[in-house]
Structure formats: C-alpha cells, structure tokens
Amino acid sequence: MGTTRWLVMEPPDGQSCAPFRARLAGLGRHLPATHLSTSELMSRTRHHTHIDLERLTGIRDRRVSVGDEDSYSLATAAAFDCLDRAGRPGASVDVVISCSITKFHGGLTQWLEPTMSRFVANAIGARTGLTFDLSNACAGMLTGVTVANNWIRQGSAERALVVSGEYISQLGHNAARHVRNILSRELASLTLGDAGAALLLERAPAESDGIKVAGFTTVADYSRLCVGYPKGHDPGARMFTDARGIHRAALSNTPLLLHEVLDAAGISMHDIDHVITHQTSARAIRKGMAEVSASFGESPRHDAVITVDRYGNTASTTHTVALIEELESGHIRPGETIALIALASGLEIGVLLVTLDEELVAQYGHGN
Template structure:
C-alpha cells in the first residue's frame, strides 16, 4: 500500500452522496411477532435494531438504486451526462418482484434511467463490501486519468431474506438469525477528480480471508420466494475482529497518521453490540482511539448490506457532525471474508450540499 498522491498523477474525492429508503417501517417487535415458532429471542436487545425500512413489493433493487443515483446527482449538482462510468455494486439484482436480472447488467439499466448516456457501465459484486469495492476501483481509475467522474450505486432489496428466516428460526443458535437484521435501501456515491488543496480519498485497501468463505452463504431454496442466508455469526465476527486491526494499522501507517487522528469511523452496520465490541477490540490492540465513537445507524435501518456506509454517512452529514478537513474511515466487513478500509478527507463540495430529504427520498 502506498498513499494515493504518490502513486498516480491525480487524486479523487467523494463529491456527492445519495440514498433512497422505502416508506415502510418494520419494527423488530413486528418482525419477531411474525415468526412461525415461539423463539423467546429479544432481537432488539441482542442487536440494538429497533426498526428497518422494507419494500412491500413497491420497490426493488433497480428502483432503489435509480432513486439513490438521482438523489446523489441532485445534491451534488452534477449532470448525469458528465458521468464517465456507472458501477452497480448490489448483491441483489431484483427487478419486477423477485426476478433477478443477469443480463443486461443492472448498471446499464440504471445509467439509462438517470440519463448517463455517455457512461461506460459494469457491475461489481463483492457481498456487503460491494460499494466500497466499487469506490476502490473507481478511485484508481480517476487517479490514473482513465476517467474524471463516476458513480458507484447499489440497491439492496434483501428484506425477503428476513421474511423467509421468520418461518425457520427457532432459537438464538439458528444460522438464519442474522437474516432478521436486514433492511432495504438504495445508495450512491459520486467520485470525481479532485482539484488542488481539496479533500479527497487518501487510501483504499482491501484484503480477502478466503478460508472463512463458508461462514455466510446465501442461495435459493425450492418452493420459497427469493433466497435464504445461513450465517455463523459468532465465528464471522471473531474472524473479522481479529483481521481489522492489522489492516487498519497498515492503512494508517501508509498515510502517516494514528488512529487518534481519525475523526469518524463508519463500519459495516451489522448490530450495535457487534460494532461497539469490535471497536473496543481495535482500540485496545492499536492503543489509540478515533476522536468520536463509531457511527451507529443500524438501530434505525438494520443491516442494508452494501449500502450501509453511505446510508450512515448521509445521517452524519445531515446532522452536521462532519466538518471540512475531517478524516473519515469507512470499514467494510463482508462475507468472503472481505475486509477493507477507505480513508478520505471531507471537503466543502460534499459538506455544502443540502442534506434535507429529497422529494424522491423518504426521511
């Protein structure tokens, strides 16, 4: 790993962010009341999740992604026809219900709908690390001068995994318990070539621990809508927690800062307890702590897979908790096992945008 500025002639910045949340709120109590078996599980106490947003059939991966992309363009003031590339990074690729579209790609459908007629398009899937993987790829394309501006987008219609799990979960040891934490969301990040002295992406680094790839798997099951997901939650949390400190330390050493110089940390939103426990381990191992506690948005939105970092980032921007020049670390934890860090400095282009709810984005 080498700091971005020393590897290529250009630097990229996050110049816009957008999201789209379904209208319907589903509380954890409502979801647990729908289980076929009496589980005696206090899921809200266990995970910290009070509610999540879910599609009731009126939205799908495509509409969520498209609405988030339009929201991002509106906030950033960037016309769609100035995009050089559109990268779709969703796990789910549902259109018109539970139909998965393989070809043509979701990225070309989204680009066509938003008017990005000049953009090259491709899909990139990397489980819950998808969007940050897309950011890493686009960041490198911009740094190398291949493109000047692009959009990383995702729409996750995954709440049906929770509805399927509600028919099978019997106790706290169920491998489908994690499916009950899921929510739906669309998200988009706009990256562009950064002008001199503007904030930008300082480094993006990933590693894969393929020996843990079977800890979380998802597949379709005959006779059931969409799919089911099976997770060894404790094992995957243990493996991820052990792997994060050395990767994060490598990132920090590369850019020449300590963890105490990072202002905000946004991790993948699995559960409030897991986030707090994981960050306590990181700070203990590194002997330092970020300036603010790790961001938690999972209590309001659930685990929205590849969109979680953007959903949480927009909450922080809307609340005015991020200031120009502050350093933000986005930490990806995904099935695979995939661990990644995107470290960037917030600049005024991002912070001066209006973060009031969009007419197309539910508050």
C-alpha cells in the first residue's frame, strides 16, 4: 500500500496515549408510524415511468412522516429512547451533537438558529451541556461519533449524545412529480424514508469494549454527484443524484481506506464479524461487499447487514437504525467486531470499528 495515509483518525490503541475509551452506552431510534410501500409510492408518480423500483433497489417499504413528525420530534424521541435504555438521565450528558441533514421544526423550513442540538438538549434536560450541529450529508452521525470519540478518549468529555432526525421523505414526494424514467437524476430520492436515531457515548477505561478505530476522509472530486437544493415551487427541496457515478466512486476508493483502517487496528477482513454500510439499496450493498471481499481475498464472518428493504434510505440515521435491528434480532454478541462504513455525498467515506459490551447488548435481552 505504501505510506500514503488518506484517513484522518486517532492513533490505534497500541500507539495512542489516550487514557480512555469511548464505549457505546445506549442506542435509540424512532420510526414514524406511517408505512409507505414502494408500490404505493410509484403509483403516485405523475408520469408513467414503467420503473420496477422494488426489483431495482430491494426496497419494499419505508416509514414516512405525514406532517405529524419532523426532524426535531424524530430526534428527540430517539434521544429519549436511547437514554431510557442506557438508564442515564439527560442532565448527565456533557455534549449534544445534532447531525441531521434536515433541520425541520414545525414545517418544511430549515431551522438553523437556535440550533437543533440546543432544542434536543433542552428537551432531554441537558440544559448546561455543550451543543452544536454538525452536518456531513448521510455520514453525519458517524462524523459526530468520530468527534465525540476523540473528545472522550482525551478526557475532554465524559458523556456525549449524537443524535439525528431525518424528515427527508419529502424529497421523494417531490421526485414523484418529476421522475420520467430510470435515468432520472431524482430516482434516488424515491428510496428515502424517515427516522430518528441517537447514540450515547461515555468515558470508560482504555481496555474496555468500545470504539477501536474511527477515521474519515473526503474525496472531493465527486462532490457534484449528489446535490440538494430548493427548486421551483416544490416544498422543501429536491435532490439530484448520479447514483451510478457515486457507486463507482465508492467502489474505487473504499477498499483502499478499509485496508488502512484494518492495518491500523492490526486485524484482517475476516476478523470483522458484522458490516453495516450506508443503506442505499440492497443490490448496491451486496455488489459493493462482493467487490470489497474480492479485493481483500476474504470476507467478513457474516453477510453485510441489510435493512433498507423495510426502512428505505434514512440518510444519516441508517447505521443506527440497522445496528438496533441487529441487536433486537439477537445477531450481535458482546465483544464482536462491527465495522460501520459511511458512504455519503461529498464523497465522504468513514469507517468505525466498534465492539459492544455485555451491558449494552443486554439492553436488548441478548447479553450472552
């Protein structure tokens, strides 16, 4: 591989003087009550597209707000779920980081000041905690976790809540008015669903289970492959994506970065028990993991986690939604190595290696 380093990350444990580890103390999610099937969504398109979106993406269903929930309510509900499972009061949180793309509160207007993180902190009782918003497309939550991880490892914070509420399905409703065929740059908008998610990180001894390695990079050559902005009279925004271009860019760059992370951690691909990638489409995940495994000459111990088939692409919340799904299903054991891989417009690529301890796994009734 040479000596070039692409990822910005903390030194691995064997080379670090950091006195602490950031352990995951709680996970929370909140899904809107309303289901929207792919067949129902496609029946609403203005033009007769003849697109079999379910076959193309593997997405059967997603949860959507029908105006009854927004970015704030989704994020806050997930935060309460997270704190309740962890058995931690909101007042014990030092830092609240909000990482959503959408910042809707009371309508389809982005709310930037006061920040979404301050709204959530006030709601959970963390009124004296440090708050800030961090937006990094669909990699937002894992970027927030990376920041919180560095602070906790160095002793600058004791407990941090990383939260996101994505009321993003309005992009799909807008796209349904404009998509004409499979080549439409708004086709990816039809894969979106809504969700809230929260992760609680807290200080633990350096030898504890928790985040082993966290690294991020930006490959800015591909920054125009997916952009979103207000356009015309459609409410909220519209998103324009070169899905094939992003997929090609991700496949050409991710193996190199994974090699770097695994080298830093001193493990092989087969030492990874579970892989959770950004949930774009079932086909893209399977194809991407097949190519990554071919690049390494070996595979993770289990197939990549897929939840996009029933929740859609929930933007920055996808990894947390999927991780909770795996915990509730009893698929993750304490101490197993999980790779969370962020692939987001930008092009942002992030990798987190994390192990969950018995206390956290037991929150879902599967402690041993």
